[in-house]
Every structure is written in structure tokens, then in C-alpha cells.
Amino acid sequence: MNVKRRTLKMLSVAMVSVLVAGCGSPAAKQGTTAASDTGNYDEPMKFDIYDVAANYQGTQTGWFAKVVKDKFNIELNMISPQVAGDGIYQTRCSTGNLGDIVVVERTDFTDCVKAGLIKDITADIKNYPNLMGYQDQIDVLNQALPENKEGKTYGIPCQMTNTSPTSYSQDVIQSSPLLRWDLYSEMGCPDIKNTDELLDVLEQMMKAHPTNEAGDLAYPFSLWSDWDGGDGMLGIANVTQLTTWYGEKIKGSLLLKPDNTFIPVNSKDGTYYKMLHFLNDANRRGLVDPDSGTQDWNTACDKMKTGRVYLMWYSWQTGFWNTQDRLKDGTAFIYTPVKDQTYYADADTYYGSGRVFAVGSQVEDAKYQRIMDFLDWYASPEGLTYEHDGLKTFNYTVGSDGKYTLINDNALMDNVIVPDEFGGGGYNDGNNAINQWMVDAISTDPSTGEPYNKDYWSTYKAATMTQMKKDWAAKFGAAEPVDYMKENKILLISPNVSVSLPSDPSDISIIRNQCSELFSDYSWRMIYAKDDEEFDSFWNEMCTQMDGMGFDDLVQFDKEKYQIELDAKKAVK
Numbered sequence: 001m002n003v004k005r006r007t008l009k010m011l012s013v014a015m016v017s018v019l020v021a022g023c024g025s026p027a028a029k030q031g032t033t034a035a036s037d038t039g040n041y042d043e044p045m046k047f048d049i050y051d052v053a054a055n056y057q058g059t060q061t062g063w064f065a066k067v068v069k070d071k072f073n074i075e076l077n078m079i080s081p082q083v084a085g086d087g088i089y090q091t092r093c094s095t096g097n098l099g100d101i102v103v104v105e106r107t108d109f110t111d112c113v114k115a116g117l118i119k120d121i122t123a124d125i126k127n128y129p130n131l132m133g134y135q136d137q138i139d140v141l142n143q144a145l146p147e148n149k150e151g152k153t154y155g156i157p158c159q160m161t162n163t164s165p166t167s168y169s170q171d172v173i174q175s176s177p178l179l180r181w182d183l184y185s186e187m188g189c190p191d192i193k194n195t196d197e198l199l200d201v202l203e204q205m206m207k208a209h210p211t212n213e214a215g216d217l218a219y220p221f222s223l224w225s226d227w228d229g230g231d232g233m234l235g236i237a238n239v240t241q242l243t244t245w246y247g248e249k250i251k252g253s254l255l256l257k258p259d260n261t262f263i264p265v266n267s268k269d270g271t272y273y274k275m276l277h278f279l280n281d282a283n284r285r286g287l288v289d290p291d292s293g294t295q296d297w298n299t300a301c302d303k304m305k306t307g308r309v310y311l312m313w314y315s316w317q318t319g320f321w322n323t324q325d326r327l328k329d330g331t332a333f334i335y336t337p338v339k340d341q342t343y344y345a346d347a348d349t350y351y352g353s354g355r356v357f358a359v360g361s362q363v364e365d366a367k368y369q370r371i372m373d374f375l376d377w378y379a380s381p382e383g384l385t386y387e388h389d390g391l392k393t394f395n396y397t398v399g400s401d402g403k404y405t406l407i408n409d410n411a412l413m414d415n416v417i418v419p420d421e422f423g424g425g426g427y428n429d430g431n432n433a434i435n436q437w438m439v440d441a442i443s444t445d446p447s448t449g450e451p452y453n454k455d456y457w458s459t460y461k462a463a464t465m466t467q468m469k470k471d472w473a474a475k476f477g478a479a480e481p482v483d484y485m486k487e488n489k490i491l492l493i494s495p496n497v498s499v500s501l502p503s504d505p506s507d508i509s510i511i512r513n514q515c516s517e518l519f520s521d522y523s524w525r526m527i528y529a530k531d532d533e534e535f536d537s538f539w540n541e542m543c544t545q546m547d548g549m550g551f552d553d554l555v556q557f558d559k560e561k562y563q564i565e566l567d568a569k570k571a572v573k
Contacts, residue, residue, distance in 0.1 A: 008455035010206070022043060042074035047374070048101030050092060052108075054080035056418035062430015066423035067386060072374055077331050093117060097362045100372060103436050105232075107503045109356040113145060113154050119359040121372070122153045128376035130383075130456065133325070134439070137351050145502040156375065157352025157498070159440045163520075165350040165496045165572055169442045170315075171455065171480035173345040173491070175241040178312040179336040181468050182329075183209060189475055197276045203285055205310050210308040220310040221282055223292035223527075224300040228520040234512075235267050235272055236523045238506060242275035242313060244344040247492050251565075252558040253515065253551065258492055260566060264555050266519065266543050273539070278468045279527045280535055293524055301386045305413050311493070323409050326459075330468040335481035342490045349440055378439045381446055387432060388441040390453035392424055396454070398573055403448055407460040495572035501561050508557050511550040518545055 045400040060076035068074050079099055081088050089108070092098045098117050112118045125131055130139065140155045163169050169523060177198060183205045187380045191278060192198050200243070202220035213216050227237035233250035240250050248271040254262040255270045265272050282288050289308075291299070303309050304320040313317060318333045328330040357378075360373055388395055395411060396404045408416055408427075415426035423430060433504045441453035454460050478484035485491035522542035529535035 010414055011194060041370065041473045042071050042077070043366070045370060046075045046077055046362075047100045047367075047371065048077050048079060049101045049103065049434060050079045050081075050089075050360075050414060051103040051107060051434060051436065052081055052100075053103055054433055055082050055435060056080060056433045057083035062425040062434045063391065063418045063423035063427070064386075064430050064432045068374070071377065072370060075375065076433065079195070081433055093476060096165045096544060097360060099360050100363050100367060101375070102358050103434070104356055104358070106354050106356055108451055109144060110500055112358070113148075115359050115479040117155045119361045119363060119368070120152050120154060122151075124372055125153050130376045130380040131156065134162075134379065139500040141349055141356065144498055146500060155356040155358040156379075156438055158355040158357060158436050158438060159349040159353035160438060161348045161350045161440045162443045163350060165347060166493070167350070168345060168482065168491070168493050169451070170347050171482050171540065172315045173244075173343055173482060173485070174315055174353065175244050175313050175341060176315070176335050176481065177245070177338055177341075178315070178333040180205070180310060180316060181334050182331045183310065183537060184336060185471070190294070191339065192336065196281070198338055199278075199285060199287065202287055202311055204284070209310075211406055216306065216308055217289075218290040218308040218310060219286045220225065221279065221292065222289040222295075222300050222303045222309045223279075224295055224297045225524065226291065226296045229516040234516050236520050236521050237277065238271060239276050239523060242278070243271040245338070245341045246271045247342045247344050248272065248555050249344045249494070251562040253512070253554045254558050254562060256562070256566070258302055260570070262559050262562065264551070266539075266541070266551075276523055276526055277535065280529055283527055286511060288527070293528070320413050324406070324463055327464045327468055328466045330466070330471075331340065334468070334472055335484075337476060337484065341490060343485060344492050344494065347496045348442060348496050351445065352495045352496075353440075354438060357436075373436075384437075384439055384441075384443070384446075384452055387446065389445075389454065391418070394418065394422060394427075399459070399546045403450070403459055404457055406454050406457070406463075409454075450453060495549075495569045497565060497572060499565050499568045501564060504557075506552075508554060511554045514549045515546050515551050515554060518542060518549070542553075562565075 018096070018125065057078055058234050059065075060078065068076060079088065079092070089098075093112070093115065096117065098104075098567040102112070102118070104112060109118070116268065125138070137157050138155075139151075140154060141155060141157050142148060143151060145154065161167075161169075175196070179201070184201070186208065187201065187204055189198075190201060193200060206218070206220055209218060224237045225236065228235070230237070231240065232252055233240045234253050235250060241563040245251055249256045250265055250272065251262070253265050255265050255267065255272065256262055263270055279288065289295075289303070300309075301320060304312070304317055307321070312333050313320075322332040349524050357375065359368065359375075362461055363371060378387070390411070392398065396406055397406055410416060411427040412431070413428075414482075418424055418427050418430060439452075442456070444450065445452050448457075448461075450457050473479055478487055480490065519542065521540055526535050526538045529538055
């Protein structure tokens with residue numbers, strides 16, 4: 001599986017707030033934590049963190065490095081399979097030492113526990129009050145481990161919330177069509193019935209505005225390929241999320257349909273085919289950036305930041321463009337309904353996102369204690385304020401009523417210089433390289449009574465109730481995108497559950513890797529197909545080759561695997 005695609009799996013509006021607001025510094029408020037005062041950490045230590053979420057490899061630098069150095073006298077060394085390649089996982093496993101701290105996907109976590117690579121923290125975790133604040137979620141994760149009859153604790157879920165397994169607390173779902181409001185308004189805010197009409201709107205935008213303000217060519221779509229085949233989904237990243245626009249969700253080699261049945265992902269009556277054809281139609285109209293097949297995520301990201309993209313489909317993408325000023329002048333991106341769409345959305349990640357924090361089995365006592373102190377702090381209100389809200393007086397101020405007000409909301413996108421007192425350097429350069437959180441930003445901060453996510457602060461809501469938001473609400477009859485979806489009964493919320501799913505046996509792993517690579521390769525060919533005949537010729541050729549690779553066996557395996565998860569979801573009330 002390509003780890004690059006997995007890296008931003010749980011990015012949503014909550015993750016955008018993390019990226020834009022950043023992490024913290026010693027200037028942030030203090031919270032309850034079992035960690036000792038900094039002065040008691042006389043011996044400097046380095047933590048090797050094996051982390052599937054990290055998109056940086058090496059020593060943490062900048063202002064977040066100063067945070068953890070001042071607090072714990074530690075240095076963080078990131079080991080990133082996204083950067084080093086997937087092979088580093090097997091290499092490090094073979095040595096018996098994956099890392100001091102590990103952040104892995106849940107299936108890999110199960111395998112690592114079986115292989116003795118994860119430390120049993122049962123006797124110690126109960127001494128850490130912040131971690132124990134999520135005891136229910138932690139227990140459910142560990143009790144689901146095969147053969148864990150003694151109820152031991154090995155891991156801590158990522159992205160837990162203090163809401164509920166069936167809540168949907170955000171204003172915007174992870175994937176939906178997002179348009180520049182000024183460009184859409186310029187056209188008279190036309191109703192959009194389907195994806196064909198969406199392309200009509202985008203084509204008119206591009207003709208009216210072929211470049212950004214700097215004169216660089218702009219396109220409705222700017223794609224990238226370096227996340228393909230990840231997130232437990234066959235297919236290219238720029239299509240897999242679009243399937244949720246029509247109520248379907250990719251699960252491995254399958255599509256989960258709204259009626260809770262599975263079909264193979266390469267079925268012509270599935271939404272992967274539909275949305276791949278959507279991108280092909282867009283390309284044939286000249287709406288796709290010609291660099292799309294060769295550029296990487298960083299290049300595409302730069303184009304989002306500079307106004308060279310007119311459609312976004314991940315909610316977190318708006319974090320690279322939307323600012324309070326752009327919300328005020330109406331140039332920000334916002335959800336724009338397409339009338340024939342019904343959206344799939346996963347509920348709040350109460351039990352976690354699917355990744356797990358754990359301690360490596362080879363960690364010795366002195367380092368182990370400090371790691372546990374660090375992990376408890378990472379789940380504390382203080383740590384979460386650092387992770388989600390940023391640097392006090394740099395990313396936010398605190399009013400007399402204790403509420404936070406956002407400042408420097410361009411810190412990430414413009415790599416704003418951080419004052420020396422916080423460690424100096426560019427803000428983005430010093431951003432928290434762990435890039436994964438134990439507790440999601442939608443959770444409530446006890447010190448403010450509001451979510452950590454800045455988009456839900458009362459001060460931010462007031463500041464961004466701009467004419468643009470008022471005009472949007474008047475047009476669509478709802479205060480927020482999710483309100484519109486709920487009121488129009490076009491949002492399918494899938495409960496959050498915690499289950500252990502079987503990992504691939506060797507023969508299935510080979511089939512999955514071969515089919516995934518082929519599926520992605522042909523998908524790109526189909527985006528660039530010259531007409532419907534060539535598109536379908538590629539599709540049929542691809543399906544024939546996948547059948548020859550044993551795709552039916554993979555489908556059968558995944559049906560049994562994901563039925564476990566589906567049954568658990570059905571059981572949630």
C-alpha cells in the first residue's frame with residue numbers, strides 16, 4: 001500500500017484547522033498532565049518515532065522542537081515510510097525494533113503486537129489521567145485484539161473524540177464539491193443538477209478567468225498521483241474520495257453501496273467508473289491541468305495556494321486558500337450543491353480513525369517513563385491546544401472571557417516567520433512533524449467549552465459571518481453545508497466502530513498489490529482517453545487483466561473482511 005495516500009486520510013475541516021493553526025509553544029496555557037516539570041528531565045533523550053502519518057523524515061526542527069525540548073528535554077526523530085518507502089517497515093520489523101514510539105495503521109498494529117514489537121503498557125497507563133480520560137476508547141481498541149484474553153493494553157487510538165460514535169459534529173464533510181464563491185456568484189449562482197452541469201459551470205469559470213492574478217494558468221482540476229493506491233482503497237486518490245458524492249465508499253477492492261451491499265470497485269455500475277468518467281469528460285473539455293499526470297502533491301498544493309485551482313473536493317484543501325480576509329471579500333471556497341448527489345460521511349471518530357499510537361517493545365525503563373509522560377501530555381488539554389490551536393500570541397489570543405481569537409491565519413500557507421522566543425524559523429518548517437493526533441480537533445476544549453478546531457470558536461464564527469456566508473445561506477436556506485445536507489436528507493452518516501480486521505495472507509497481498517498498481521495505471525490512462533470508445537476499451541482491458549491476476553479471490557477476501565466492520569456498524573444504535 002502506498003503510504004503517501006494514507007497520510008492525510010482523516011483530513012477534514014478539523015485537520016485543516018490543525019494545519020492552519022498549527023501546534024503550540026511554551027506560551028500556551030498549562031493543562032493537567034502526569035508529566036514532571038521540565039527541570040526533572042536532566043538527561044536529554046531522542047525519541048525515534050516510526051510514523052505512517054509523517055511526511056517528513058529526520059529531526060524535528062523549529063518551534064515545535066522547542067516546545068518538546070523545553071517541556072521534556074527530548075528530541076524527536078521522525079522515521080517516515082512515506083519518505084523512505086514502504087520497505088523500511090519490513091526492514092525495521094526484522095530488527096525487532098520498529099521505533100521508540102510507533103504510529104501505524106490498525107492492521108499493522110495487530111501484526112506488530114503478535115510479533116512482539118509493541119510494549120505492554122497495561123500496568124502504567126492507569127497512572128496517566130489524560131490518557132485515562134479516553135479509557136473507553138482505549139479499552140475497546142485493545143479488547144478487539146485477537147488472543148488478548150487478559151485484557152492487556154498495547155495501543156492508543158488516533159483521532160478519538162469526546163462526542164459519540166454516531167455524532168457528526170462538523171459543518172463540512174470530508175469530500176464535496178467546493179467552488180470559489182466570487183466566481184460562482186459572477187455567473188449568477190446557477191443551480192447545478194448533475195456533474196455535467198458542474199463541468200459547464202467550471203468551463204465558464206475558466207474561460208472568464210484563464211489565469212490567476214499573477215498571470216499563471218489556472219484550471220478547475222489540478223490532480224496528483226503520489227497518493228494513489230492507499231487508504232485501504234484500490235484506485236487513484238483523485239477518484240476514490242469522489243465516490244462518496246454518490247453515497248458509496250471504497251473498502252479495499254469493494255464499493256460499499258448505500259443499501260449496505262458490496263460490489264467490486266471495477267464494476268461499471270459503481271461510482272468509481274462514474275467519477276473516473278467525470279474526470280475524463282473534464283479533461284476532454286480542457287479543464288484538467290496538463291501537469292496532473294506527472295506533478296506531485298507539493299506542486300499541486302502550491303497551485304491551490306496561488307489561486308490556480310477552481311474546484312476543491314477535500315474539505316481540508318480550503319486551508320491552503322481560505323482566510324478570514326477571503327471569506328470577507330467573497331473569494332473563498334465553499335460547498336456548492338449538485339442536486340443529484342447524496343453524500344457518504346463517516347461519523348465523528350469517537351473510537352479513533354484507524355491508526356494507533358504505541359510504544360516500541362525494546363524501549364528501556366528510563367526512556368519508557370518519559371515516553372509515557374510525553375504521550376499523556378499529547379492527550380492533555382495543554383498538548384491538544386499546542387497541536388490544534390497553535391502558539392499563543394502568534395496563532396491566537398485569549399480574551400477576558402477565556403475565548404480564543406485567531407490571528408495569523410496565513411501562517412501555514414505563507415510559512416510566516418515565528419518569533420525567536422518560540423524557536424524562530426518558518427511556521428510551516430517547524431510544524432509538528434508527527435502529523436497525527438490522539439484526540440481530534442472537533443473535541444471540546446474544557447478551558448473554553450468550544451472545540452479545539454478554530455472553525456468552531458465563537459469568535460471565528462462571528463468574524464466569518466461575512467456577506468459571502470450570508471449570501472450562501474440565503475441561496476441554499478441553511479446556515480452551514482452539513483445543515484443543508486441534513487435538512488435535505490442527502491447525508492448518509494456511517495457510525496464509528498472499533499474492530500480488528502484480518503491482515504492479508506501472502507497470496508492475497510500479492511494479488512492486492514498487483515491489482516492496485518494496474519488499476520491506478522489504467523485509471524490515469526482513462527482520464528486522458530480521447531473518447532468514450534477508448535475509455536471503455538481501457539476499462540475492459542483493465543478488468544480482463546485484473547481477473548487474470550486473481551481479482552475475484554481478492555474481492556471474496558475483502559467481502560468477508562469488511563463484513564465484520566459492516567456488522568459492527570449495523571449494531572450501533
